[in-house]
Amino acid sequence: MLRVVFALVAGLAAGCAVPAMGQSAPNELVKQAVAAAGGEQALRALKTLRLQGNARFWEPDQSILAGGLSLLTGDSKFVATWDFASGATRTDWDRTFVGQGPQKYSEIVMPKLGFVADGKGTHAMSGIRHAAQLRELQRVTPLLLLKMLDAPGDVAFEGGLKLNAAVLPAVTFKEGGTTFHVLFNKITKLPAAVRTLDEDSVRGTAIFDVVYDNWKPMAGGAMLPHFVTYTVADNAICRITITEMTPNPQIDSEMFAASVETKAAFKPASTNNVPYQWVIRRLNFGRFLDSDDVFVPQGGSLKLTELAPNVQHVTGGSHNGLVVGMKDGVVVFDAPVSDGQARWTIDAAKAKYGKPVKTLVLTHHHSDHTAGVRTYIAERAAVLVPSPNRKYFALLALTQRPVPDELEKKKVSADIAEIKDQMDLKDDGIEIHIYRIANTHADGMLIAHIMPANIVWVTDLWSPGSETAKTPGTTALHEALKKHGIQGATIAGGHGATAPQAELDRIFAAN
Numbered sequence: 001m002l003r004v005v006f007a008l009v010a011g012l013a014a015g016c017a018v019p020a021m022g023q024s025a026p027n028e029l030v031k032q033a034v035a036a037a038g039g040e041q042a043l044r045a046l047k048t049l050r051l052q053g054n055a056r057f058w059e060p061d062q063s064i065l066a067g068g069l070s071l072l073t074g075d076s077k078f079v080a081t082w083d084f085a086s087g088a089t090r091t092d093w094d095r096t097f098v099g100q101g102p103q104k105y106s107e108i109v110m111p112k113l114g115f116v117a118d119g120k121g122t123h124a125m126s127g128i129r130h131a132a133q134l135r136e137l138q139r140v141t142p143l144l145l146l147k148m149l150d151a152p153g154d155v156a157f158e159g160g161l162k163l164n165a166a167v168l169p170a171v172t173f174k175e176g177g178t179t180f181h182v183l184f185n186k187i188t189k190l191p192a193a194v195r196t197l198d199e200d201s202v203r204g205t206a207i208f209d210v211v212y213d214n215w216k217p218m219a220g221g222a223m224l225p226h227f228v229t230y231t232v233a234d235n236a237i238c239r240i241t242i243t244e245m246t247p248n249p250q251i252d253s254e255m256f257a258a259s260v261e262t263k264a265a266f267k268p269a270s271t272n273n274v275p276y277q278w279v280i281r282r283l284n285f286g287r288f289l290d291s292d293d294v295f296v297p298q299g300g301s302l303k304l305t306e307l308a309p310n311v312q313h314v315t316g317g318s319h320n321g322l323v324v325g326m327k328d329g330v331v332v333f334d335a336p337v338s339d340g341q342a343r344w345t346i347d348a349a350k351a352k353y354g355k356p357v358k359t360l361v362l363t364h365h366h367s368d369h370t371a372g373v374r375t376y377i378a379e380r381a382a383v384l385v386p387s388p389n390r391k392y393f394a395l396l397a398l399t400q401r402p403v404p405d406e407l408e409k410k411k412v413s414a415d416i417a418e419i420k421d422q423m424d425l426k427d428d429g430i431e432i433h434i435y436r437i438a439n440t441h442a443d444g445m446l447i448a449h450i451m452p453a454n455i456v457w458v459t460d461l462w463s464p465g466s467e468t469a470k471t472p473g474t475t476a477l478h479e480a481l482k483k484h485g486i487q488g489a490t491i492a493g494g495h496g497a498t499a500p501q502a503e504l505d506r507i508f509a510a511n
């Protein structure tokens, strides 16, 4: 008997669901949280809400060093207005992104419509943006606890889940297509975090948390957290501080009104296939292509633009690649955005040259230019990366995805090698010189010089055709071309288009 009691206590301590507790425990946790958040009456009295605050954003996968400190991407002020009866929300953003000008716009999200309003008018959100924003609003709504209270059948005890160093009691709550894991503070009984498991291009299946702190009561008694932190696998990507909260403000329904054209243009996305982290983090970065085609504008397509008989520029999307047809196989530069873009590029390269993709060269580790790397590994391409990033990509190749991708299904072991200062790839007709160049964008950044076509491949340091300013990036490229004696080349970009080297020279001649 003693042993049975001990087993039961041990089970609880470890946070295991004990069958006898299965029925009452989850809803008991929810009830305690509702009471701690001001009580059912105070929460039900909340019909509308206005929150004002500041937000700061970081992106872990735009770091200088692979796996190093996250890049600060911007600061924003916002006013968020909720109408709980209709489920409509409007967030007015005043944003400053690092390296970009200020942006002011509003996002209006309703259960069946999402659109963006700025100084120029309104336009429908892509379905994936709407689905991601809707999920995030469902996660952070102050009424989440009431929804759980009202749907006890959708709440299940989960035992203990780790948050930082603590193991906290948690339940799952299924809403729409999403399973939220709600973790409760053991002392205050309030929600400590609301979690989903998301696909992340670097980490595979990753814990995505919204962590709450500094709860304070509003007039009427309902409590709200004033510090809200979004983390991916413990990396903070957004920190929000609420500076003002107004319960039940008067709302003008005009603030949610969309034009007939905007309504007609909106197409909801299937929630099965939303690249949540891509959408959330590109929006945080101020560089989201608002398209359900993800890597190309709505209705657009990728294409091969011939720069020389053996050199094709992959263009048409937000991020480019380069394909070089060599004698014994194809060399591709960069694997941007997604496995979808990688698959398109591999198939197009094979169709063009009738050869397999033998080598993938990654100019730097930033996830927007490497997220398709696993598809190349599955294709048995050797991967060349800047030194010392071999381990970073080897770990990435071993991660598991929420839905198995080509690599997970094929179980190909990754062939990854580093380029320290220079590497040359040659056959009878083509020479590719790959150089590590000094720069401030990413440690170990590589550029490539393809001869005899005299084409330079550069990513993120210069976007040929659109950038005409002296920047740390253009300076780094200019210096590197001088150092390696490259003259009269055509420069092809990982963004933008192509431009003669003379155009880069002009930026420096003019200053």
Ligand SMILES: [Zn+2]
Binding pocket: 364, 366, 369, 441, 442, 460
């Ligand atoms: Zn980059």
